[in-house]
Amino acid sequence: MDVHAFVFPCNQCLLLFLVVLLLHVFLFSAISAIAALQDNSNDLSSLLAFKAASTSGGDASSDNIIIANWTTDAPFCTWIGIGCSRRRPGVISLNLNSFSLQGTISPYLSNLSFLSSLDLSNNSLSGIIPETLGRLPRLVTLILRWNLLSGPIPRSIFNMSSLVSIGLSSNNLSSSLPTLIVMLPRIEWISISDNLLTGHIPADFARCSTLQRICLNINKLTGSVLSSLGNLSKLVHLSLGENQFIRAISTLIGNLTKLQYLFMGINNLEGKIPKELGNLVNL
Numbered sequence: 279m280d281v282h283a284f285v286f287p288c289n290q291c292l293l294l295f296l297v298v299l300l301l302h303v304f305l306f307s308a309i310s311a312i313a314a315l316q317d318n319s320n321d322l323s324s325l326l327a328f329k330a331a332s333t334s335g336g337d338a339s340s341d342n343i344i345i346a347n348w349t350t351d352a353p354f355c356t357w358i359g360i361g362c363s364r365r366r367p368g369v370i371s372l373n374l375n376s377f378s379l380q381g382t383i384s385p386y387l388s389n390l391s392f393l394s395s396l397d398l399s400n401n402s403l404s405g406i407i408p409e410t411l412g413r414l415p416r417l418v419t420l421i422l423r424w425n426l427l428s429g430p431i432p433r434s435i436f437n438m439s440s441l442v443s444i445g446l447s448s449n450n451l452s453s454s455l456p457t458l459i460v461m462l463p464r465i466e467w468i469s470i471s472d473n474l475l476t477g478h479i480p481a482d483f484a485r486c487s488t489l490q491r492i493c494l495n496i497n498k499l500t501g502s503v504l505s506s507l508g509n510l511s512k513l514v515h516l517s518l519g520e521n522q523f524i525r526a527i528s529t530l531i532g533n534l535t536k537l538q539y540l541f542m543g544i545n546n547l548e549g550k551i552p553k554e555l556g557n558l559v560n561l
C-alpha cells in the first residue's frame with residue numbers, strides 16, 4: 279500500500295481504514311486456517327503412527343478392523359473409534375475398547391493435542407506406557423486396563439492438570455508409585471489394581487483431595503495403610519486388598535467419613551482395628 283494514502287483527506291481515511299481492517303480480517307482467517315490444517319496433518323500422521331504400532335504384533339493382526347477402516351481415502355474423523363469436535367479439526371476422543379490390538383502404544387499419540395479421552399481397554403497391547411502420554415494437555419480420561427502393558431507407570435502421568443480418571447488395572451505394570459510429583463488437581467478415580475506395583479503409597483497422595491475412588495488391590499505394595507490417605511475426605515471407595523501392607527491400620531481412617539466401600543483383606547496387617555472405624559457411618 280502507498281504511504282501517500284496517509285495524507286489523503288478524511289473521507290478517504292475511512293476508506294483506508296476499512297481496507298486495512300479487511301486486510302487484517304483476511305490475514306487472521308488465513309492464519310487460523312493454516313493453523314487448523316497444521317493440526318489436521320499432525321493428527322493424521324499421529325493416528326497413522328498409532329495404527330502402525332498397535333497392529334504390528336501377532337499373526338491375527340493383519341485382518342484387524344482398524345487396518346481396513348483407517349484408510350486415508352476418508353477423513354480421519356469418520357474412522358471407527360475416533361471422535362472429533364464440531365468446532366475444531368482435531369481428534370478429541372479415541373475409543374478402541376476391545377479391538378484386538380496386538381502391538382505397542384505409539385509415543386506419537388501425544389501429538390493429538392486436543393485429545394480428552396483415551397480408552398484402549400481390553401486389547402493385547404504390550405510394551406511400555408509411553409512417557410509422552412503425560413504431555414497431553416487436555417486429557418481427562420486415560421483407560422488402558424486389561425492389556426499386557428509392562429514396565430513402570432511414567433511419572434508424567436501423575437503430573438497432568440486435566441486428568442480425572444486413570445484406569446490401568448490388569449496389566450503387568452511394575453515399579454513403585456512416584457514418591458515426589460503427584461500433581462493431579464482434578465483427579466477423582468485411580469485404579470491400578472492387579473499389577474506388580476511395589477513400594478509404599480506415596481505421601482503426596484494426600485494432596486489429591488478430589489479423589490473419590492482408589493483401587494490398588496492385587497499388587498505388592500507395602501508400608502502402612504492410610505498414613506497418606508487420612509486427608510482424602512471425599513473418598514467413597516478404597517480397595518487395598520491382596521498386597522503386603524504391614525503394621526496397624528491408622529486411626530486416620532476415621533476421617534474418611536464418606537467411605538462406602540473398604541477392602542483391606544489379604545495383607546500383613548497387625549495390631550487393633552481402630553475404634554475410629556465406627557465413624558464411618560456410610561460404610
Ligand SMILES: *[C@@H]1O[C@H](CO)[C@@H](O)[C@H](O)[C@H]1NC(C)=O
Nearest residue numbers: 320321323324325327386389
Ligand atoms: C509429532 O509432532 C512433532 C512436533 O510437532 C513432529 O516433529 C513429528 O513429526 C510428529 N510425528 C507424528 C508421527 O505425528
Ligand SMILES: *[C@@H]1O[C@H](CO)[C@@H](O)[C@H](O)[C@H]1NC(C)=O
Nearest residue numbers: 346347348349352356357358
Ligand atoms: C469405518 O467405520 C465407520 C464406523 O463404523 C464407518 O462409518 C465407515 O464407513 C468405515 N469406513 C471404511 C472405509 O470402512
Ligand SMILES: *[C@@H]1O[C@H](CO)[C@@H](O)[C@H](O)[C@H]1NC(C)=O
Nearest residue numbers: 375376377378399400401424
Ligand atoms: C474383551 O474383548 C473380547 C474380544 O477381543 C470380547 O470377546 C470380550 O467380551 C471383551 N471383554 C470385555 C469385558 O469387554
Ligand SMILES: *[C@@H]1O[C@H](CO)[C@@H](O)[C@H](O)[C@H]1NC(C)=O
Nearest residue numbers: 404425426427428449450474
Ligand atoms: C507378567 O509378569 C509376570 C511376572 O514377572 C510374568 O511371569 C508374566 O509372563 C508377565 N506377563 C506378561 C503378559 O508380560
Ligand SMILES: *[C@@H]1O[C@H](CO)[C@@H](O)[C@H](O)[C@H]1NC(C)=O
Nearest residue numbers: 433434436437438439459461
Ligand atoms: C509438571 O507439568 C508442568 C506443566 O504441565 C511442567 O511445567 C512441570 O515441569 C512438570 N513437573 C514435573 C516435575 O515434571
Ligand SMILES: *[C@@H]1O[C@H](CO)[C@@H](O)[C@H](O)[C@H]1NC(C)=O
Nearest residue numbers: 481482483484485487509510
Ligand atoms: C491435606 O489437605 C490440605 C488441603 O486440602 C493440604 O493443605 C495439606 O497439605 C494436606 N495434608 C498433607 C499431609 O498433604
Ligand SMILES: *[C@@H]1O[C@H](CO)[C@@H](O)[C@H](O)[C@H]1NC(C)=O
Nearest residue numbers: 507508509510530532533534
Ligand atoms: C482428621 O480429623 C480430625 C478431626 O476432625 C482433624 O482434627 C484432623 O486434622 C484430621 N486429620 C487429617 C489428616 O485430615
